[in-house]
Amino acid sequence: MSLLFYSVIAVIFAFTNQAQEASRIHRDAIVVDGHNDLLMSVMDGENIERRRDTGHSDLVRLREGGVDVQVFSIWVPPAVKHARGYTGYADEEIDSLDTIISRNRYRVEKVTNIVELRECLKQGKLACLYGLEGGHPIGKRLENLYHFFKRGVRYIGLTWNNSTSWATSARDEAAGKKGGLTPFGRKIVHAMDSLGILIDISHLGPTAVRDVLAETRNPVIASHSSCDYLAHHYRNLTDDQLRAIAGNGGVVMINFYPRFIDSSVTKTEMRKLKRYAGEWKTIAKKYANNPDRLVKERKKFLATRYPQVHATLRRVVDHIDHVVLVAGIDHVGIGSDFDGISVAPLGLEDVTHLPELTAELLRRGYSETNIKKILGGNFIRVFSRVCVN
Numbered sequence: 494m495s496l497l498f499y500s501v502i503a504v505i506f507a508f509t510n511q512a513q514e515a516s517r518i519h520r521d522a523i524v525v526d527g528h529n530d531l532l533m534s535v536m537d538g539e540n541i542e543r544r545r546d547t548g549h550s551d552l553v554r555l556r557e558g559g560v561d562v563q564v565f566s567i568w569v570p571p572a573v574k575h576a577r578g579y580t581g582y583a584d585e586e587i588d589s590l591d592t593i594i595s596r597n598r599y600r601v602e603k604v605t606n607i608v609e610l611r612e613c614l615k616q617g618k619l620a621c622l623y624g625l626e627g628g629h630p631i632g633k634r635l636e637n638l639y640h641f642f643k644r645g646v647r648y649i650g651l652t653w654n655n656s657t658s659w660a661t662s663a664r665d666e667a668a669g670k671k672g673g674l675t676p677f678g679r680k681i682v683h684a685m686d687s688l689g690i691l692i693d694i695s696h697l698g699p700t701a702v703r704d705v706l707a708e709t710r711n712p713v714i715a716s717h718s719s720c721d722y723l724a725h726h727y728r729n730l731t732d733d734q735l736r737a738i739a740g741n742g743g744v745v746m747i748n749f750y751p752r753f754i755d756s757s758v759t760k761t762e763m764r765k766l767k768r769y770a771g772e773w774k775t776i777a778k779k780y781a782n783n784p785d786r787l788v789k790e791r792k793k794f795l796a797t798r799y800p801q802v803h804a805t806l807r808r809v810v811d812h813i814d815h816v817v818l819v820a821g822i823d824h825v826g827i828g829s830d831f832d833g834i835s836v837a838p839l840g841l842e843d844v845t846h847l848p849e850l851t852a853e854l855l856r857r858g859y860s861e862t863n864i865k866k867i868l869g870g871n872f873i874r875v876f877s878r879v880c881v882n
């Protein structure tokens with residue numbers, strides 16, 4: 494037997510060992526995903542209780558991916574037509590998730606504080622948290638904030654891409670809108686602090702982020718944001734912001750959206766958009782009066798026309814590395830944005846691939862303790878500090 498033979502066997506053994514170690518760590522860890530848009534599919538009438546052959550997740554695949562805590566995003570399309578406006582639509586989304594949970598109590602549970610969360614995990618169920626993406630359902634009435642607290646909402650992203658009347662979004666600030674938080678916006682921040690609702694700064698413009706950090710007493714989260722240093726985009730966080738969030742004790746949960754993690758994807762997408770410009774124009778014209786449908790058609794268009802435009806799992810982990818480098822190991826987490834993004838990275842095609850992210854962290858030399866912080870420990874630290882009731 495040659496030395497080469499023994500070397501090959503040793504490499505295979507080490508590789509298998511590492512893979513087993515990664516899946517053990519993933520199983521043992523509390524895996525938290527800070528942002529999932531499955532409720533959009535629910536509002537379209539899809540059944541997420543069964544395994545779907547579309548999208549990135551459902552109740553079955555979340556378990557297969559080893560997710561222990563999932564924050565479900567309650568997002569209201571900007572052009573929503575509902576008898577009670579944004580508030581009514583958000584209520585409907587909450588109703589839908591409440592109903593799904595009540596039908597599946599043997600495997601999922603709604604949790605609103607750290608005690609409930611720990612109890613739920615002890616029972617081996619998926620802990621479901623409710624997060625409002627965009628403060629529009631609050632409107633200008635503080636009573637709506639109390640209403641959504643009572644309904645179980647435990648984080649609120651103050652804006653989506655569109656600003657509220659009291660906080661400016663990243664997209665609007667990038668387009669030149671001045672703002673930050675108005676006096677009412679500050680009031681909302683104080684009330685969220687008192688109630689114990691996490692402030693989510695994803696989607697906020699830099700001035701608004703600065704104002705929030707100056708105003709809040711609590712650590713904040715960025716539920717689904719990546720690093721501007723690695724992929725320049727108004728939705729991503731600059732190194733200064735990463736440091737400021739670390740100073741506040743908060744956590745930045747990395748978004749998987751290819752455009753947010755790899756700038757070359759945007760360039761390729763733009764090139765291809767040009768090639769298919771005619772087809773896209775026809776679709777855009779057809780649904781010009783129906784913005785909600787247009788968003789969906791654009792997603793479908795991008796998914797079918799550009800399936801080959803992907804970033805990779807390794808690129809996602811580059812963003813985790815970057816936050817660790819700039820802000821420290823205690824300030825990073827995962828906020829996939831699954832089922833809200835049109836394309837997922839190669840290697841992270843859906844939520845069942847999450848254990849591969851753990852394997853990549855292990856390959857890069859992270860210790861078990863630090864991997865567990867990234868996978869969910871950091872979020873749990875912030876959650877247990879803010880959401881005690």
Ligand SMILES: [Zn+2]
Pocket residue numbers: 626696717
């Ligand atoms: Zn979002």
